[in-house]
Amino acid sequence: MDSSTLDLQPLHRGAEADLFLSRLPPWKVVVKRRVRKAYRHEQLDASIRKERTIKEASAIRDAKIAGARLPSILGLDIERSTIIMTFIDGVVARDTIDTMSNARRVSLLEELGRQVGFLHSAGIMHGDLTTSNIILPADEKPFMIDFGMARKSTDHEDHGTDLHLLQRSLIATHALDPTSSLKRVAKGYREIVGEKMAKSSLRKAAEIARRGRYFAIR
Amino acid sequence: MVAMAAGRSRDPLAVLVSGGHTAIAVHLNKRWRIYGETEDITLGNLLDMFAREAELPSPGGVAVESKAKEGQTLLALPYTVKGNDVAYSGLLTAAIRLLKEGKSLPDICFSIQEVSFAMLAEAVERSLVQTRKKEVLLAGGVAANKRLREMIQLVAEDHGATFHPVPIEYSGDCGAQIACSGRLAFESGVTVPVPESFVNPRWRLDEIDVPWIPRP
Numbered sequence: 001m002d003s004s005t006l007d008l009q010p011l012h013r014g015a016e017a018d019l020f021l022s023r024l025p026p027w028k029v030v031v032k033r034r035v036r037k038a039y040r041h042e043q044l045d046a047s048i049r050k051e052r053t054i055k056e057a058s059a060i061r062d063a064k065i066a067g068a069r070l071p072s073i074l075g076l077d078i079e080r081s082t083i084i085m086t087f088i089d090g091v092v093a094r095d096t097i098d099t100m101s102n103a104r105r106v107s108l109l110e111e112l113g114r115q116v117g118f119l120h121s122a123g124i125m126h127g128d129l130t131t132s133n134i135i136l137p138a139d140e141k142p143f144m145i146d147f148g149m150a151r152k153s154t155d156h157e158d159h160g161t162d163l164h165l166l167q168r169s170l171i172a173t174h175a176l177d178p179t180s181s182l183k184r185v186a187k188g189y190r191e192i193v194g195e196k197m198a199k200s201s202l203r204k205a206a207e208i209a210r211r212g213r214y215f216a217i218r
Numbered sequence: 219m220v221a222m223a224a225g226r227s228r229d230p231l232a233v234l235v236s237g238g239h240t241a242i243a244v245h246l247n248k249r250w251r252i253y254g255e256t257e258d259i260t261l262g263n264l265l266d267m268f269a270r271e272a273e274l275p276s277p278g279g280v281a282v283e284s285k286a287k288e289g290q291t292l293l294a295l296p297y298t299v300k301g302n303d304v305a306y307s308g309l310l311t312a313a314i315r316l317l318k319e320g321k322s323l324p325d326i327c328f329s330i331q332e333v334s335f336a337m338l339a340e341a342v343e344r345s346l347v348q349t350r351k352k353e354v355l356l357a358g359g360v361a362a363n364k365r366l367r368e369m370i371q372l373v374a375e376d377h378g379a380t381f382h383p384v385p386i387e388y389s390g391d392c393g394a395q396i397a398c399s400g401r402l403a404f405e406s407g408v409t410v411p412v413p414e415s416f417v418n419p420r421w422r423l424d425e426i427d428v429p430w431i432p433r434p
Contacts, residue, residue: 015347016340038376039339039369041332043292127301149301 003031003077003084016052016148024074027086032056032148034081049081052148057083059124059150066122068115070144088145090137094169097131097176106184108142109170113188115144116162120201121193125158126150130169159197160204163189167205227382231351233342233370234423236358237262240338241423242302242345248429253345254302261360264306264334271314272323282327283363289328293321297333302344304337331365339369346377357384402428 008020008031020031034049053076060073060083075084097105112134119126126133127149135143153159166185171178190198232243232250240256259267262279269278274285295312298305309330316326346354354374360366367383374381403409406429 015344037336037340037343039372040336041292044297044332044336048297 001075001077001084003033003075003080003082006031006084014148021087022084024084027074028089029074029084030071030087032083032085050078053078053081053083056147056150059147059152060085062122062152063119063124063144063147063150066118066124068118068122068144069141070147088135088137088143090135090143092132093134093136093142094131096136097170104140105176108136108140109181109184110188112142112166113185113190114192115142115188116166116185117189117192117198119144120159120162120189120197123152123154124150125153125155126162129162129166131166132169156200156204157208159201160206160208163201163205164208167209227353227355229351230353230355230382231342231346231349231379232355232357233338233361234358235261235338235356235360235366237266239358239423240304240306242342243423244345244349244351245428245431248427248431250423250428252423253349254304254341257300257303257305258307259310261306261334261338262358264310264330265360267310268313268317268326268330272317272326277359279360279363282330283365285324285327286331286365287328288324289322289326291322291325291328292332293325293329295329295333297337299337299340302341302348304334304341306334306337309334331363335363335366335369338366339373342370343373343377346373346379352379353382354379355382355384357389359389361389362386 006022008022011019011021011030017032017034020033022029022031034053037045057073057076060070063070064072071085071088073083073085116129126144126147128146133144133146135145137143163185167182170176170181186198186202229245234241234243237260240260241252242254243250243252265282266278269281274281293316296308298308313326313330317323342354354370356367356370361384371381408427
């Protein structure tokens, strides 16, 4: 579809894409547009933006089919490397996880584990799974957003990376006990992917954490 | 440290590009923390190894840069960025294949620079957005490359950061640099008894305490 006629309200400027709010009645929508990078050769830039837009859109579609909760795609404007998706009205998990009650946090962590489980069982890696990329609507059922780094993968290393990044963001910016929060995430994850796959992914996550260099990123 | 002084920078996102390093680092709590790096060969390795394969004179980076100036056409090469990390070995293999297929050497050199530098620029951009640093320091032998400088400068300015390229004379391998680090370490009380000292060419930047860098 042609996204050039939409009325765009700036929402966020990321490293790779600009996000805007708009309306596509009856929906309130988010318009994600990968912008031209002046440093990149024009031809290279165009092919990267196109390729990534398609890749992100297909990851979103596959994750949806697998049963994960995430925004729905309403339109694609490949020519302008733009994805139009439903706006999720809620709060960012990062800003609220510290202040919620213990019982609600426990159920949130388990549910996050299940959500990641849906992705991985469908062979998708999120690639940037932090509490900044999780939105909690009024009913507190988490939505995962920003599939800009997502890709197809059935590699335990990639699944471990997702779990490790989530775990790191839980303990780095939140006053959570690492062992018990990981246990909750692992419980939900195991429910979806099964014992065998959960074991390999979780083992990889622990291994990545031990390599240490990822901890330096904090 | 030499690079920071020579580049007139206090609290940079440091981009180190040489034969030994391709890394993006920030200074925090007495250490350099790696934000992104190469997963395999360095940018310096890539240019040197390709130059050797193409029988270009040494130093390879300079030869590739000068050939690239005559290049016009962008040839397809793998562009691999994973988060803030880059990987160059696939690009090297593909570039050597193009050479064996008889593609124009200037075009290959041009394409190697465009693709490999853009990969690094993207990783730098992501790190810059995450760290919100206001200075970008570019150091190491490959920092002498004009096209790379131009790209990193564009990234820095696009995010409201100032660009601090290290002057060429301080950019390459340099004994004074090592001596200077040694002196600063000594003055900060970091010493190693001679019998326990040895050569370690693979010392990781983020495994060394650098208490002498002033807190920004």
